[in-house]
């Protein structure tokens with residue numbers, strides 16, 4: 001008799017533990033789903049906003065960039081760059097240096113490359 005009671009108590013205990021475990025798992029899944037929805041809504045809204053704004057940005061930026069390339073600053077750049085060349089005597093047309101300019105590694109470089117920063121600064 002005592003053995004049967006023990007057996008029943010054991011089964012009831014296992015069932016209760018299993019019920020608690022299922023409840024925890026179901027609660028966890030519900031919590032995860034809720035958290036996923038809470039995270040997904042602002043993320044989705046942000047993603048849509050980014051898509052729309054980047055599309056708008058691109059469509060407005062392209063004509064502006066083309067305008068600045070074809071505008072007077074492009075002529076000024078090519079005029080300045082045409083001065084940064086070696087003349088017939090092999091001197092730098094930009095600064096008049098009689099020797100070849102060298103880059104930071106000691107290799108000969110073109111006057112245009114060497115004076116690039118100065119040219120950009122004058123634009």
Ligand SMILES: [Zn+2]
Pocket residue numbers: 092093094095096097101111114115
């Ligand atoms: Zn020079």
